[in-house]
Structures are given as C-alpha cells and as structure tokens.
Amino acid sequence: MEIIDAAVEMARSAGELLQGRLGAVDSVEFKGAVDIVTEMDKAAELLIVDAIRERFPEHGILAEEGSEVVSTSPYRWIIDPLDGTTNYAHGFPIYCVSIGIEEGGVMVAGVVYAPALDEIFTAERGKGAFLNGDRIRVSKTAKLNTSLLATGFPYDIRTSKDTNLDHFGNFAVRSQAIRRAGAAAYDLCSVAAGRFDGFWEMKLRPWDIAAGLLIVEEAGGVLTDFNNGQVDLERGEVLATNGLIHPEMLAVLQSKTGCRDMSGQQAKKL
Numbered sequence: 001m002e003i004i005d006a007a008v009e010m011a012r013s014a015g016e017l018l019q020g021r022l023g024a025v026d027s028v029e030f031k032g033a034v035d036i037v038t039e040m041d042k043a044a045e046l047l048i049v050d051a052i053r054e055r056f057p058e059h060g061i062l063a064e065e066g067s068e069v070v071s072t073s074p075y076r077w078i079i080d081p082l083d084g085t086t087n088y089a090h091g092f093p094i095y096c097v098s099i100g101i102e103e104g105g106v107m108v109a110g111v112v113y114a115p116a117l118d119e120i121f122t123a124e125r126g127k128g129a130f131l132n133g134d135r136i137r138v139s140k141t142a143k144l145n146t147s148l149l150a151t152g153f154p155y156d157i158r159t160s161k162d163t164n165l166d167h168f169g170n171f172a173v174r175s176q177a178i179r180r181a182g183a184a185a186y187d188l189c190s191v192a193a194g195r196f197d198g199f200w201e202m203k204l205r206p207w208d209i210a211a212g213l214l215i216v217e218e219a220g221g222v223l224t225d226f227n228n229g230q231v232d233l234e235r236g237e238v239l240a241t242n243g244l245i246h247p248e249m250l251a252v253l254q255s256k257t258g259c260r261d262m263s264g265q266q267a268k269k270l
Contacts, residue, residue: 008111008120014113015114017040022088022116025088040088044081045063045079048097049061052077064079079098080207093116094181096113096189099211110210112215121192123211136192138216138242140244149196150190151187164201174248184238185208185209188213192218192219197244200253220243
C-alpha cells in the first residue's frame with residue numbers, strides 16, 4: 001500500500017529531525033498551564049504536511065499545531081508531529097511521531113515512530129500490526145491483579161474536577177503497577193506489543209490516538225470508552241486492553257468505590 005509506505009517515510013524523516021534536537025529546544029510556548037509547544041513540534045509538522053501536499057495534494061489533513069486541510073477526498077491524515085512534547089523538551093526520550101490515515105471516516109493505516117528507541121509501529125486495516133517489521137500481539141495476562149497498566153492526565157488537571165486521579169488511585173491498588181510515560185500514542189502501541197496489558201485515559205485529542213487505536217485493534221486488542229461504547233476521536237475517552245482484562249477495567253472505571261475501600265462488601269462489588 002503506497003500510502004502507508006509514504007507515512008513511514010514521513011514519520012522517520014520527522015523523527016530524525018526531532019532526535020537531533022532532543023533536550024535542546026530553543027523556545028517553549030504555553031498553550032495552557034502545563035500544555036506546551038516547541039519550535040520542533042512546528043518544524044516536524046511542517047515537514048510532514050509539506051510531504052503530504054506534494055504526494056497526495058487532494059487529501060485532507062488534521063494536525064495538532066493547526067495545519068488543517070479540508071478536502072472532498074475520502075482520505076484524511078491525522079497527525080501528531082510530536083507526542084510527548086514535555087518529555088522531549090526536558091530531554092526524556094519517550095516521545096513519538098503519530099500519523100493516522102482515514103478513508104471515508106474509517107482508520108485504514110497507522111504509523112507511530114519513537115525516534116530515540118528507533119521503534120516504528122505500523123498497521124493497515126485487516127493486515128495486522130507490526131513493530132520494526134515483526135508481527136505484534138497483545139498480551140495474554142488474564143487478571144487485573146497481575147497487569148501492568150498505563151495512563152496519563154489531562155492538561156486541565158489544575159482546574160478541572162475530572163482529572164483521572166480517582167481512577168489512578170483505584171487502579172493503583174488493583175493492578176500490579178501503573179506507568180505514566182507521557183505519550184499516549186506510544187502507550188497504545190505498548191499495549192499492542194504486549195508490554196502493557198491495559199491503558200486508559202481521558203480528554204485526548206484525535207491526533208493523540210488515531211494511529212494507535214488501529215495498531216491496538218490490529219494487534220488483537222479491545223477498544224472502548226469508559227462505558228463500553230465506541231471510542232469517539234473527538235471525545236477522547238479511551239480504554240485499550242488485551243481483551244482479557246477489559247471487563248475488570250471497565251468495572252473499576254464505572255465503580256464509585258474509593259481507592260482505600262479494598263476490603264469488605266464495597267470492594268467485592270468490583
């Protein structure tokens with residue numbers, strides 16, 4: 001498929017550009033209290049968008065830093081040029097380039113490239129998911145109690161009452177461990193590769209998850225919102241698991257039981 005090969009080339013080129021300036025950005029702008037953008041976010045986005053316009057000029061584009069092209073074409077590219085900007089600005093090497101491609105509103109291809117690790121995750125609908133060319137599958141962990149989970153927190157954590165901290169506490173005492181790496185696209189790919197058994201997060205944007213959702217699906221994972229409904233790219237509420245622990249994670253997300261109520265009848269309701 002020509003389009004995914006092109007997406008891989010674009011992701012690698014953007015990743016090489018980013019890796020050359022890891023931890024050495026010149027400017028940081030604040031879009032919110034903790035939401036930042038660097039000149040490298042913009043440079044990587046421009047590189048990708050220019051390449052799309054050259055090779056697929058009729059295609060639509062939605063990108064994090066404002067490069068939007070509305071088109072009558074059934075194809076739309078959804079781009080996060082730098083997922084994990086805070087990590088990147090501090091020199092922490094967990095960040096990635098994410099490119100998802102829709103056809104007629106359905107995600108048909110996804111590419112996520114982590115330059116510092118030289119890991120490229122790819123998927124085409126119906127053809128499986130791959131890491132550096134090798135087929136990947138979700139884990140076989142069957143119980144939440146022995147699961148390694150991942151999550152993140154929304155940018156409005158300082159002002160909103162809906163912050164994910166309650167869910168974090170509930171899962172912290174019910175799982176083996178939780179990791180918070182700071183790049184949702186990479187977290188999703190880690191579920192697909194069987195490294196994480198489950199991932200949940202809220203208030204994500206389409207570019208954070210478009211590619212990763214397809215990669216998880218093609219790796220055999222299960223994707224829903226917190227109420228077991230279909231994931232809405234615009235709403236950005238995601239539960240991604242290996243399928244085996246999905247019911248348990250849904251039960252925790254839907255429970256009003258506090259993280260300290262781990263004994264007695266309240267805990268048993270989970």
